Amino acid sequence: MKIKILLSALLTAFMLFSCGEKKNTAPEKRKVTTFSNGRINTINVVMESDQWKGEVGDSLRAVLASPTLGLPTDEPLFSIKQLSEQTFTGFQREKRLILEVRQSDTTGVAFKKNVYAIPQTVVVVSGPDDAAVAKALSENEAQIVATLKAQELNERQRQISKNLQRTDSLEKVMGVSLKFPTAYRYAAQTEDFFWMTKDLKIGEMNIMVYEVPLYAIDKDTNTIARIVRMRDSVGSRKIPVDGGKFITQTDFSPYLQKTTLDGLPAWETRGLWEVDKQSMGGPFVNFAIKDEKRNRYLVLEGFIHSPSLDKRDNMLELDAILKTAKISTPEK
Incomplete structure (x- = not known):
């Protein structure tokens, strides 16, 4: 069942990207002109080291580093680079895929496009404590993976069309x-x-x-x-x-x-x-x-x-x- 949900979400996310629809992506006030960069299927994760080593990090790895379907050996869905808020500056903000963990009174997951560079997908996971953030990651696993994969599919199609x-x-x-x-x-x-x-x-x-x-x-x-x-x-x-x-x-x-x-x-x-x-x-x-x-x-x-x-x-x-x-x- 989990496989079917994930594959279905991948298709839905790709269709949304292809049609130019934006979900939970209010336009940014400033105009972004910097082009994004980064290796395919590689994501910057912004969270503090103690969170990375604890419950939130475990939940995040269960989502982003789970095995890719249909391969002969286990390879993670994404290669992950963890950064703290202090080191998340300059060119690190220009990566194509970013996931930010933020403390907030409300719990949820937001999907944003072209926040720091173009094209770019930024996933913001927020909650009042680590348990809430971990739960939000788990409950939104399929949509998170599908949205990020759709971005990478589009990027690979852009590259091969040259x-x-x-x-x-x-x-x-x-x-x-x-x-x-x-x-x-x-x-x-x-x-x-x-x-x-x-x-x-x-x-x-x-x-x-x-x-x-x-x-x-x-x-x-x-x-x-x-x-x-x-x-x-x-x-x-x-x-x-x-x-x-x-x-x-x-x-x-x-x-x-x-x-x-x-x-x-x-x-x-x-x-x-x-x-x-x-x-x-x-x-x-x-x-x-x-x-x-x-x-x-x-x-x-x-x-x-x-x-x-x-x-x-x-x-x-x-x-x-x-x-x-x-x-x-x-x-x-």
Whole structure:
């Protein structure tokens, strides 16, 4: 249940950011012109050291440093840097993500945008004592994480849009456009399958685009089993691996939830892939978009092979790319 609430909140927060809505974000009186900075998924937390070492710090770490879903090893949702009020000055205020703990007669959580820099999300958690602040953090966990993650998704999309790869053939053949950098090259282009890959220092990042008939997923109510069967069938045929097949890891139960992409209903699946008979694998995210105008599910998948390297931030990049999908209207 907690996973479903968090994933749902992530979708809601992304939609709010995309539509430009502002919740609990009264405009600041002064004009902010400084550009924000900071590493992806890194947050400045402003609180005193005794709070950081006590109940409030424990509650905050339970929210911000809980494991990221769908990765083979535990990586925190965010990398946290704790600062006191005295050291929270100058460039430290210009970070993109900030959470401030304040003492107040009232207990609550406020979400503010562009307080010290642009773009920026500032979360203010307040209460009369540590117990109240810890409770506010716990009760608002899903919204806090979703709001911060939406900011980072937007930032990653901004970064990757600076030097985009051409997607004419993808649009013509598959009826969808994606925004991804020129660092990705086309590894395969056929009449029913596209594969793009980007080299890392160790390993690579990958994007697949293909389509399946509606019945491939809608045939029965066991959706996750149908999606696993679908991706195993395509992966084993389309991804060349010497001496093995590219399939879904069965020891790790994938996460599944309903979502929307480009206004269409979709299934979002996160899990681990492997190559059978080999010690090779990594995380994947799969979006199966129901495109009834073409009687198909359009499938967008990102997966990573990067042994011994952290994968959280690279998975965010794949998320950011896949969520730029724009499906064209079929010609009559």
